[in-house]
Amino acid sequence: MKKIKFPSAQTILLIIAAFVALLTWCIPSGQYDRLAYNKDDNSFIKTSKDDAIVLEASQKTLDDLKIKIPLEKFTSGAIYKAISIPETYQKLESRPQGIKEFILSPLKGIIAVADIIILVLFIGGIVAIVNFTGAFEAGISRLSVLLKGKEFILIIVVTSLIALGGTTFGLAEETIAFYPILIPIFIAAKYDAIVALACIYIGSSIGTMMSTTNPFSTIIASNSAGINWTSGIEGRIVMLLVGLIICILYIIRYAQRVKNDPTKSIIFDQKESIEKMFSFQKSSEPIDFTLRLKLVLSIFALCFIVMVYGVINLEWWFLEMTAVFFVGAVVIGFIYRINETVFVNTFIKGANELLSVAFIIGLARGVTILMEDGLISDTLLYYSSSLTDGMSKGLFINSTMFVYSGLSFFIPSSSGMAVLTMPVMSPLADTVSLGREHVVNAYLLGVGLFAFINPTGLILASLAIVKVGYDKWLKFIIPLIIILTLVSMTFLTISAYL
Structure with a gap:
């Protein structure tokens, strides 16, 4: 009997898109009114299903709308997106998404995330250029000698550094750049591609799951809840350290098992094909790590440093990040004196290697567009928020975490x-005598836990680079998710009663 093959990432997303389109026929359409701050004339714009009106930007306006957020959160730019107005949910005329909308959704998704797609393609290009110079091969050869017998240090360093990026500035989409570089290093260390994927993806996920200064989650969620972002930060730091240690030990345990016996690898049946794709041809002669190759790798590493600095300090986003990698590729081409035609062909070939990843990112965004056009996200939020009525503190905060996992x-x-959920969910904490920082923590944990497997997030794009199936990733990650869920529930319960 022929074994049934698990579908590809693209097929999974199309199935999910079809499921979401079907949901728009079953779940009533609805929406909360929205409030946005207009800095040009210092006013609020309140939008509803029928119209949009301009209101005075004052604390009284916020109080009248039952929005318990200080005015300065809006005027300072801390809240820069339209927020949901509590107690304004109303059902709307149904907007089911049919066959036409389903077909157009992936195309709309690709257009919507064109900036991310371009970044991914240019990352593929610069990686191909560096690979052409032989710098990766020489660098990995040297690193293998330095880490011989201590390869586990690589796991600790990579996971910790990426988690640090995740918790401070929300390092997530940018990690796509690390896979083509780090996979060969882990393979050279006698690990499998799952270990490389785990260090990068789990590192980013655990960092963003317990964000400390991440402006895209902790800070904006705290602002939208009407509290200072430092509220509850002590508990988040403790959870970050505990979660990071658990994740590192989990990865090392699997990695050592694979190193001792390669047949224990979850992707052992793909061992040869993945190693052929990512590892370099072994040379009988020692590889000379010349000054020019060191300079090539230094420029490549500098691209990441400049990218991180720009994102944190200069408000850069995908367009500027793409420009950094493009300039880096050109500079490397000049240093290594690569022929212009060879440079262009190599760059395009490298971009083509990540084209499937780019399409996956677009398909995932298309699923979200179906939900937005079908107006079912606010309906799900409305009914989810009502589930927590009358609960005890411990039950309330844990239920909130699971609600956020589902909504993500x-x-x-x-x-x-x-910005969509916190103005609605955070006031519920007042009804059970809890500080709103507990809801912020439940939001971080709930979204973070599901991010490990969320098919509409980054995981499918990451798996496409590593050439690992979603089913194999689930087999690897589910035990860790169970452990982290139990730890998260314990943390939320204890903190609720302290």
């Missing part, structure tokens, strides 16, 4: 989730 499938954007 429909609203994968952390900042979008915060």
Whole structure:
């Protein structure tokens, strides 16, 4: 009997899109009124299903709308997106998404995330250029000698650094750049591609799951809840450290098992094909790590440093990040004196290697567009918020975490989730005598836990780079999710009664 093959990432997303389109026929359409601040004339714009009106930008306006957020959160730019207005949900005329909308959704998604797609393609281009010079091969050869017998240090360093980026400035989409570089290093260390994927993706996920200064989750969620972002930060730091240690130990345990016996690898049946794709041809001669190759790798590393600095300090986003990698590729081409025709062909070939990843990102965004056009996200929020009525503190805060996990499938954007849900969910904490920072923590944990497997998030794009199936990732990650869920529930319960 022929074994049934698990569908590809693209097929999974199309199935999910069809399911979401079907949901728009079953779930009533509805929407909360929205409030946005207009800095040009210092006013509020309140939009509803029928019209949009201009209101005075004052604390009284916020109080009248039952929005318990200080005015300065809007005027300072801390809240820069339209927020939901509590107690304004109303059903709207149904907007079911049919066959036409389903077919157009992936195309709309690709257009909507064109900036991310361009970044991914240019990352593929610069990686191909660096690979052409032989710098990766020489660098990995040297690193293998330095880490011989201590390869586990690589796991600790990579996971910790990426988690640090996740918790401070929301390092997520940018991690796509790391896969083509780090996979060969982990393969050279006698690990499998799952280990490389885990260090990068789990590192980013655990960092954003317990964000400390991340402006795209903790800060915007706290502002939308009407509290200072430092409220509850002590507990988040403790959870970050505990969660990071658990994740590192989990990855090391699996990695050592694979290193000792390669047949224990979840992707052992793909071992040869993945190694052929990502590892370099072994040379019988020692590889000379010349000054020019060191300079090539230094420029490549500098691209990431400049990218991170720009995102944190200069308000850069995908367009500027793409420009950094493009300039880096050109500079490397000049240093290594690559022929112009060879440079262009190599760059395009590298971009083509990540084209499937770019399409996956677009398909995932298309699913979100179906939800938005079908107007079902606010309906789900409305009914989800009513589930917590009359609960005890411990039950309330844990239920809130699971509500956020479910909602994150429909609203994968952390900042979008915060501004849409926090004005509605955070006041519920007042009814059970809890500080609103507990709801912020439940939001972070709930969204973070589901991010490990969320098909409308980044995981499918990441798996496409590593050439690992979604089913195999689930087999690897589910035990860790169970452990982190139990730890999160314990943390939320204890903190609710302290």
